[in-house]
Amino acid sequence: MKKSAGYRSVSVPEERLDEFFDVVQWAFVGEWLREDRQDYVDALPVERARAVEVTDEHRGTPGTLAGVHASFGTEMVVPGGRRVPTAGLSWLGVHPGHRRRGLMTTMIHDHFERSLARGESVSVLYAMEAPIYARFGYGMGSQTVKAEIPRGAKMWDVDGADELTVRLERASFERHDALVAGLQARLSRPGTVLNAVGSGRNARFTDPVGNRRGMEKWRIAIVEDRGEPVAYAFFRRHARSSVGIHDGVCQVREHGSLTPAAAQRLWQTLTDFDLVETTMTENLATDDPLLHQLKDPRGVRSKVIDNLWVRLLDxxxxxxxxxxxxxxxxxxxxxxxxxxxxxxxxxxxxxxxxxxxxxxxxxxxxxxxxxxxxxxxxxxxxxxxxxxxxxxxxxxxxxxxxxxxxxxxxxxxxxxxxx
Ligand SMILES: CC(C)(COP(=O)(O)OP(=O)(O)OC[C@H]1O[C@@H](n2cnc3c(N)ncnc32)[C@H](O)[C@@H]1OP(=O)(O)O)[C@@H](O)C(=O)NCCC(=O)NCCS
The missing domain is CATH 3.30.1050.10 (SCP2 sterol-binding domain)
Known part of the structure; x- marks a missing residue:
């Protein structure tokens, strides 16, 4: 029997999303809260949700889903500032009862064929584990610095940073989607993935309660130059204290800046919250302006890891x-x-x-x-x-x-x- 025999590839209509999410929870080890369901539905590109379904009773109950994946139809910035139609592979997981039967391989081939048919000449993804995807032709296309920055870290002065203003608000799709998309569309760094739109909204606004682990809901910092947005960051804080010492943390997710002054103003804000001792971030390029602006690079605990995995399809x-x-x-x-x-x-x-x-x-x-x-x-x-x-x-x-x-x-x- 061929390794992946007894299964077939299928699309996942809206009425089968709970089955899809069940496989995701099995694969990624977690129990979702009922109240988070809509958040996940909104973030999933349902029209591009795919799965492998059992067809042979020797493999499981025929008609059940054993592995799932989905992809975002997006554009990525490439050197020179142009954009290339790109498929963003995501949500890929196999139920642990069906592992090592070639289902990931089947799903990746399905993804490649469908992406090529749509004219997407590149596929990109974030890997849960780094060694998985090279065998399918993905190369580590970019790296990111994960950093822990102490409160009030000193920076070299950048002209104009003091004149910029900052708004701090609760992140909201309705209020901030166009603002963030507009800023991101002006970022010229290769690897910038412009949008990943799910069934309800851009996936960057996903904020399930079950993932907060004591943190706030996502907030957004917006740096403005005379009313014009020039930088943004999604962040959230967690208060911690012991023996009377407050050592809370601030986590920064997506961020982007259009100018050196905007970057400085943004990071001065993110590293100076009361009751917060450490700001943790990833999504820093290895040459991010922040890393050059910090006076004491060794004062930041950091690690370089893989960021985007890139696969040329055409x-x-x-x-x-x-x-x-x-x-x-x-x-x-x-x-x-x-x-x-x-x-x-x-x-x-x-x-x-x-x-x-x-x-x-x-x-x-x-x-x-x-x-x-x-x-x-x-x-x-x-x-x-x-x-x-x-x-x-x-x-x-x-x-x-x-x-x-x-x-x-x-x-x-x-x-x-x-x-
Ligand atoms: C990783 C995962 C998708 C693999 O699915 P699978 O159906 O068992 O994979 P396949 O049977 O198609 O394996 C294909 C090859 O990849 C290898 N492989 C599978 N998982 C691997 C892993 N975690 N690390 C390294 N190699 C792996 C297999 O050994 C196999 O190699 P071979 O062709 O030389 O025999 C599955 O184990 C899973 O869902 N894990 C949890 C969620 C996850 O990590 N998803 C990836 C998100 S980015």
């Missing part, structure tokens, strides 16, 4: 969609076990920042898997460093550097919120 279209720093002419031999249309030998020729990607019979300069090209796509990883690590094979001396310099981004890529 290699020539995705490569042509971004801009390049330098001209290059490199022949790349690609392996791609899961999307065979990408496998083979390609000439990547860049002139004036634009790439033309064509099939060729010429001998390859470089050999790699699609995950390595995907890892370099947003410009945060150098192709030469992958060659130095022995992951990319260089047949013509200097070609890994040629492609590296063409593909690199002057600013580190980052998706500033997880969907």
């Amino acid at each position: 290699v020539p279209t995705a490569l042509a969609a971004r801009e390049y720093m330098r001209d290059c002419d490199v022949v790349v031999q690609l392996t791609d076990k899961h999307v065979p249309a990408n496998a083979g030998t390609w000439r990547i020729a860049v002139t004036g920042g634009e790439a033309t990607v064509t099939r060729t019979d010429d001998a390859p300069d470089l050999t790699m898997d699609v995950r390595h090209l995907s890892q370099c796509y947003l410009g945060g990883t150098s192709m030469e460093s992958l060659a130095a690590a022995g992951l990319v094979r260089e047949h013509t001396a200097g070609r890994a550097r040629e492609l590296a310099v063409a593909m690199l981004s002057p600013v580190a890529p980052l998706a500033n919120w997880d969907f």
